[in-house]
Structure formats: structure tokens, C-alpha cells
Amino acid sequence: MDINQRLSDLREVMQREHLAAFIFPSTDPHQSEYVADHWKGREWISGFDGSAGTAVVTMTSAALWTDSRYFLAAEEQLKGTEYQLMRLKIEGTPTIAEWIGRECGAGAEVGIDGWCSSASEVKALVADLRKQGGITLRTNLDPLRLIWSDRPAIPEHSVVVHPLEYAGESAHDKIARIRKALREKHADGMLMSALDDIAWTLNLRGSDVHCNPVFVSYLLISTKEVTLYINKVKLSSEVLAYLKTEGVGVAPYEAVQNGLKDYFEYNILLDPDEVNYTLYKSVVREIVEEESPVKRMKTVKNEREIAGFRAAMLRDGIAMVRFLKWLDSCSLPQTEISVSDKLEAFRAEQPLYNGLSFDTIAGYQAHGAIVHYEATSETDIPLRREGLLLLDSGAQYLDGTTDITRTIALGPLTEEQKRVYTLVLKGHIQIELCKFPSGASGTQIDILAREALWREGLNYLHGTGHGVGSFLNVHEGPHQIRMEWKPAPLVVGMTVTDEPGIYLAGKFGVRIENTLLVTPYKETAFGRFLQFESLTLCPIDTTPVIPEMLLPEETDWLNWYHQHVFDTLSPHLSPDEVDWLRNACKPL
């Protein structure tokens, strides 16, 4: 990749258009976290391939902002380019607007593609730039159209119907619920642009985005009509017929802007965090600015979806146990990539398997401290029979999505490794044990995963947990468990991960993750209380645990969990596998 040539091509366009800087965010017109190759413009212009980051190029300088998950990876990937790494949330790091102000001076004009940023992001950016001596923002130019000659096309993979057996509620019924929610917000219709929301609403799945079973489209709902804006080549006659019975019309993907202009009702709900700026500005009717009601609907799983999760977790657990047993006794040499491939092969043997839910993170020793490490042929290292392997992985099954992290002792450990492992495990278990009143948000319970770490002066800067889709994206909001305030309360039927970790740069990383389900706990004079049920079925390595650091309730939970894992998985395993599992699940 010749980043310098690309920068030079870009600057030619910028000069012609009198733009002092151009901003490349990491997303697509649908505000996707992971995007189709067509929209990997930030990666193309900077060489940095993390899922989150913003590149900014001026006539004489370039910089890339990313978060702590990617500090080490970005440093590596930006080497030898003009790009300066800007570490988000670290003291002294300027904001994008501040940096542009310093580099370009007052009165400059800078550019961003209005299709690839949300309305609220662009509005905030406009306000921030204005404070930098009145810098203005142009949004109607995509320089990549001119300079990215071998740019991949927008994907045209075909769409399939997600059976009611797994979805649990028809598209027709979901649309009726959405319309009711819109009426409650005094809105006549809405534009949906989040790809997982559209897939969930219509009970359709695709394969346009790596690991995310979604398809590129928009959905416009009014009181009378529902229109799916999509490239028709993606729709078989079967899917077309299905859409017709569900009351959904079809129009070309590119027609969405005109569809909005023709929208004839009084008002329309747009989620300014979801809808891109260009479409937002195309609306002629009154806009109701609200969070999309679909976000919260989708996160609350129905009975069929929960049953699907349980079935998928059982198969995923079987694959994990077979892998862990193999890893225990496999002959070396093995590398981070070879064990990732092996794990993928075990998962692929399972019924209803439909690929990975994200790229496996297999980080051995110091690589485990790179939070979103993905081994490549350049970074791959051989495993030895010592130290810790951090393994964060998951799969898509037709009936559910999995996300699990285990940190595995491959042999002797240092005292520091055992101590950190046990502290992280304590945090994990405290979330598993937590009971909370209905209405509590993840921010309120987050400390339970961290307090043991904080007492030792340790911390992790990522969230403790995120929602998980039902054969959909592995990251699903708006609820989360994290230090930052997230007002979305935890609701019965939501999935959420529990994944505290600690990362000691240059040494090792530890993370322990299960996917949990929010369930009722008890109802008293003080209201309804909720709890978590662990959906993930896989032993947690106990060999690094320092038992005297655990509270009795923590030891009890660990022993209970292992008995539960053993009882649930063993009927599906061979005698050899059962023997291995019995040992892995033996009480502390």
C-alpha cells in the first residue's frame, strides 16, 4: 500500500476544491461498526485497519484518532507514514476540531462525506469547528470517488429469509409494534438505516458485511407503506414474494433520497445518531428527533430467540470443549493463527453454523495485552507450554450469536499472571452474582467488575459488557455495562456480555467473558428485581486461580457454574471428551 501516493492524490483534489483538510471517519452510510470493503475509506487512506478511528489529512500533515483498544496496533500500522497517532481519552490529545484549528488556521474550509457520518456527528463537528476561528465544513464531496481507482463495489450478496422458528415474531407484527411506538412519539413514520435494525425488522439476513449477517439497504416506514431500498439483484423471487406477503414494497437502493423527498406525511422520526447527515438534510417534512424505537425492541429477545441462544450456546460450548481438549495435548509447533483456525474448524462442524461473529482474537503472552489484536502472518508467533493465551471468539449460528473469551494457561505462570487472572475472575463473577432493581442501567453495576481491580490500582478502559444480537451483530446497543453513563436500563430478555480484563503492555492480557441473559429475580415490597443467567457453556480455566483470593460466594459460583457446564454439555460429548471436561470442571 503506498499511503504517500494516496495522500498526494487526495491533496490534489483538496487543492482544486480549496479544502484545507479532509476528514475520514470509520463508518458507512448506515453507521455500521463493521463496514463493507466499499466503505473502508479511512483504512485505504491511512493504512490503519481497526474498527474505530478517524483520519484527518491537511495539505501538510495527517493524523489518526483511535481508542485504547487500538493504540498498539495503530502505532504499528502507521509506521513509515505521515500519520501522527492521536490517542483518544489520553490527557493532552487534541480533539479533531482543535487539531484542524491549529493546523489550518481560522476561516479555512474542510471536508467530510455527509453520507458517511451521522447527522448528530456532523452537527457537533460544525459547532466545534466554528469555535476554531470560524472553520466551515463542506459535506457534499467524496474524494474517494475520484482517487480510489480500484475501490470495491457495494456488495450484492443475496438476502435470505430468517425463519420464524428462530425469529419468533413475524415482520408484519414487528412493523405493527414499530408503528405503535412511532405513534407514542407523535411520529407518522421513520427512516431506518441501521442494517441490523432492518434485518431484525424484516426477518431477513444477508452477508454484505464480514461476520455480520446484514445486507445494505434502507427501510422507510410510513402509516400506509413500508419500502425497502435495496439493490434488487440481492432479492430472489422467493424473498420478493415473502416481502409482498409481509406488506413490504421494494425500490432501488439509490432511490432512498428521492423516497424521503416524496414522503408525504406530516412528520418523520429520524434518529440523528443513526441516519447520515446527507439523508437527514434531504427530509422536507418535520423531523421528530428521537432514538429509533427499533433499537430497544431488538435487544429484548423473545422466547424463540432465547431458546435459539440456548441451543447455539450448547453447540458453541461443545466446539469450545473439543478445542480446549485438543489444545491441552496438541503437539507443538502451534501459532496464534493455527489455533484460531483449529477453533474455527471445530465450530464449523456444528449444525446451523454460519461463520464467525467476529475475527478471532488469539493473543499469546504480550500479544494478549493488545486489546483488539488480530494475528496476521507478520505478527503471528509460536505458542509455548507456558504463559497465557487470550482467546476471544464467537460464531454465527442460524439460531443465535455467540461471544466468549477464555484466557488459558498453556503451562507455568508467573505470580503476577495468577494474581491478575484471579482479580479479573473476581470481577467477572461479581457481575454474574449481581441482583438489581428493574430500571437500573449498566453504568450502575459496572463497578462490580472493577472494584477488586481498582483496589490494586488496575483498570481497563473498555466497557464491561455489550448486547449480543440474535443471529445478528455481535455488538448490539443501546444498553451496555460500562463506566460511561448509558441511560438504557437493563430489561428482562436482554443479552449482555460480562468481560472484564487487564492488559499489561509487553507482558500479557487477561479477559474472561460469558454472554448473560437478564432474567427476573424476585418481586418484593421494594419493587421488581432482576438478575443474570449465564448463557455461555464452557469451563473457565481454574489452574491460574489463587483460591484464597476468592470470596466464598465467588468460589461457590465457580463450582456451581462448572457443575452446570458439565451437566449440560457432557450428554453431547464422547467418553474421552467427558473425561477431559470432568477434570476441567472439578470444584476448587
Add this chain to the structure above:
Amino acid sequence: MDINQRLSDLREVMQREHLAAFIFPSTDPHQSEYVADHWKGREWISGFDGSAGTAVVTMTSAALWTDSRYFLAAEEQLKGTEYQLMRLKIEGTPTIAEWIGRECGAGAEVGIDGWCSSASEVKALVADLRKQGGITLRTNLDPLRLIWSDRPAIPEHSVVVHPLEYAGESAHDKIARIRKALREKHADGMLMSALDDIAWTLNLRGSDVHCNPVFVSYLLISTKEVTLYINKVKLSSEVLAYLKTEGVGVAPYEAVQNGLKDYFEYNILLDPDEVNYTLYKSVVREIVEEESPVKRMKTVKNEREIAGFRAAMLRDGIAMVRFLKWLDSCSLPQTEISVSDKLEAFRAEQPLYNGLSFDTIAGYQAHGAIVHYEATSETDIPLRREGLLLLDSGAQYLDGTTDITRTIALGPLTEEQKRVYTLVLKGHIQIELCKFPSGASGTQIDILAREALWREGLNYLHGTGHGVGSFLNVHEGPHQIRMEWKPAPLVVGMTVTDEPGIYLAGKFGVRIENTLLVTPYKETAFGRFLQFESLTLCPIDTTPVIPEMLLPEETDWLNWYHQHVFDTLSPHLSPDEVDWLRNACKPL
């Protein structure tokens, strides 16, 4: 009190003015939590005397909204009146706007005194009422001027200088810091109307409000001038001379509105949560709407203030120990009021004593379940040598303000009482033990006080903690420890209470409260970590504790705390008192 006659007088005014309803909030022109008698209009019109509540009167109905602290008290006090009790945060309770919409119908006009509500409250109310079929709000009428014939005057108590020895920073230096903070917010000046902020800024104290050493006034700061709007009768020649040396001019209290109209700079910072609506609307210059910078400055205590807190806590602890020793062996009959008076007498013996910091809450058995119970001659009950006495009290000393709750076993307890007491104590201790990274807010740590309770299906609806002023108001924000999101982080030098509780209606209440100081803990590669230091010096009753319910770290803390209390207080006590304290502080 003839509430019906007052309602009838009010309705005559409403009819004449064509107002369908009138709203009486609980505050004054300064958004005080506790107000001078002149502004107790809500109490006068409704008969309900709690510190928080809003009365609304229509031509045919009346209702009073208050929070869970006052449900039982309000029920009692509203008996026999037209008022319907509206329980805030309970499912099914309408908002004030919704209720007015139902009672008055579309298109009505309703009234509120624009002097006695903040700008943001009135703006929110206007928006809420508009949604109720376009109900409008009139803000320039105070019907109490017409119907409250024996209304107390605005207080005229004299103001005194708070010595630098206790304040630790001169008014002149504080004003310089405020001006710097204003420049950072791109503001030329500000109007301060919070009485404790004014007292803090000028190092003055007053006695206009029961238990709060503040004085009624406004403070207008511009780049060149500082003007105190106050009734001059309150200022001795000594105070006038002091103000002159600190660079503060004086104008009549009533002149503040004209002062705002004459304010000649480009813009002015107004905190819309603090400044009342009428003054807010009087401003002719551009308004910078921001939180007042004084709020956070005031909460971070300087070294002299912290030294003052320690000294005040020592004297308060001595008074508490003398009282508890007396209570242990006093001869009955005693009542809630008689023991409150006795405690007050012990405090009054202490040097630098300057009255109570709030009305003592002494709730015996079922009365302990009324969160803000204050015994009156009608409700006062005799104590027996059994059950629990909840005692929440505090004092103003010239060098600090105290706030402490102890729940005391007067004799045999039920198993339920012991169990609930121990659960509340666990929550209290978990906050004492907590370590957290710099930047964490009280919302993040709140669960530590509640998790043991939540596991039993118990909860309390008040906050876990609030800031405490330095010879100022016992409630001080913006930081808090509570379930609701409060973005203000905990900062080294802040005081905050730790006061979980459980209230079983008709049975008993338990609350255990110390006042804590935020101090540094450690600095690591993961940043700065903070902790709490308990300032309060008074034994916690261990006779109700079920020892096996405590974690080892909780027992250790309790034993450490009692040793600390004993070591600190005993040099100041008589041999008899030392003997009593030794027994009260003996390890579990």
C-alpha cells in the same frame, strides 16, 4: 390552620385573574432547599411542611407532589384537606402537567410565581403544559401577596465575617478564581443567587434560614465590579468595611433586577438551574447558560477547611459519645423529643457550636421508617428498652458542619431488625472501603452500598450520599452518590456522606451515616486512584450485628474504625466516658 379558607381566598384571586390552576413549589428566589419563613408559601397553602414538595390548586381540586422520604408524613399532614397526595417516582403518578391537563382541559392558563422557580424548571413546565392541549403559563403574579395577611417578612438578621482561619482563602482570591473560570467559559460576568455560594464566595455567614448559616442576597460579578444585593440593615460597619477591602460594592436587595438591566458587558453566565425565571428574563445581554463554576469550587475543601472539619468532628464525636453513654443508662420515661433535646444540649456545650445543621430526626421503631420524620408534640412517643432508635443529627460549628446517623438498639431486637441492620452496615462499609479512579462519579459507586440489600429484595429510594458544607449548608452539590446519574465526578477534598438505609413501614428504620472525605489512594500505570477517609468519630452500635453476615474485610474495617474512634476521642473524655467508649469500641 384553616387550609380550606386559604384555598377559598386563593380561588377568588384565580377567578379574578382567569387562572385555572396555581402551582406552589417549595423553594425561594434563590432555589434554596430550606427557605426562610417568608417563602414557605407551599406549606402555608397546603399544610405540608416537608423540605420538598409542590402544591397545585385548581378551582375544584388540589394535589401535592412529594418524594418517598415524605410519603408517610405528607399523608398525615394532608388528612382532612382537599389535597390528594401524589407520590413521585411511583408507577401511575401523573406529572404535574399531566394532572393539570386532566383537571383544567386544553387552552387553560395556569400560574406560578416566576421568582420562586428556576429558569430551567419554568421552561420545562412551559413545554410540558404546551403538550397538554396548549395550556399556557403566567409567571408575573404572586397571589400570596394578596391572601397571606400575616406573611413573615424577609429576614433581616445580621451578617458576620467568616474568619480566614476557617475559610482558608480570601474572598478576593475566590473572586479572582471565579473570574478565571468565567473567562474559560467565555463569560464576562455572572449572577450568583444560591445563598450558600454567596456566603462561600464572600466568606460571610448569616442566620436567615433555619440551620443554614446563609443570608438573603444576590451577587453580581462583572469584569470590573462585584456587587452584593442585600438589605443594608444586615451589614454592620465592620462588615461594610470588610466588603470594601475585598472589593465588593453593596446595593439594595430589591435592586438586583435593575442591576441586571444595567449590566453593560457583552455577556453574562447564568446557571438556569439556579437563577429564578423572573431574573433570567430580565437579562438584556447575551446569556451563557452553564453550571455555576462556584458550585464545584465550593465542594473542594482547602487545607484549612479540612482541618476545621477534623476539629469539628472531634467535638461532635465527644458530644455524641456523651449522649450515647447517657442514653445507655438514663432513666425512663424518655421520648423522641426529650432525647433530641439532650443530644442538642451535649452539642451546645462544645466550643464553636453554632446551632444544629438540620432538625434532628429521632425515630423510634415504626417512626424510624418515616425517612424525614421530625417528632412533634403530637407524634412524640416514649422510648422503651427494646427495638431501634434511628437518630440522624448534626451541628454547625464555626469550623465545620457535621451530619451523622446512628441506629441504636435500646434493648432486645427481632431477628429481622438484626438482619436488616447488618445488611445496611455491610453497604455502609463497602462505600468506606471503595477505591476508584479519578473521574468516577457517585452514580458509579452507589451500588456498593446497595448490592447486599438488593440481593434480599430490599432497597432505599433516597441517595446514598451528598456533599456537606464547611460551616454552610448540610446538603451541598453537585456531586452525590445515588442511583440517578450525576455527572459531577468525586474529587480529592470533597466531603460526601455515606448513608444507606432500609425502612420497613410500620416496623422500623435503619440508617448508618458517616461523613467522608475524598483523598488520594495511589497512582499507577492505570492512572490516579482515590479513596474515602471517614471524618465522623462515633461508635457504630455493634449489638445488632450478626457477625457471620459480614465479610472478613467488613469486620476488619469495623474493628479498625472503632480503634480509630477510641484512640482519637479518649484523650478528650473523662475516665467514665473512656470506659463506656472502650466497651462500645471493642472488636467484633
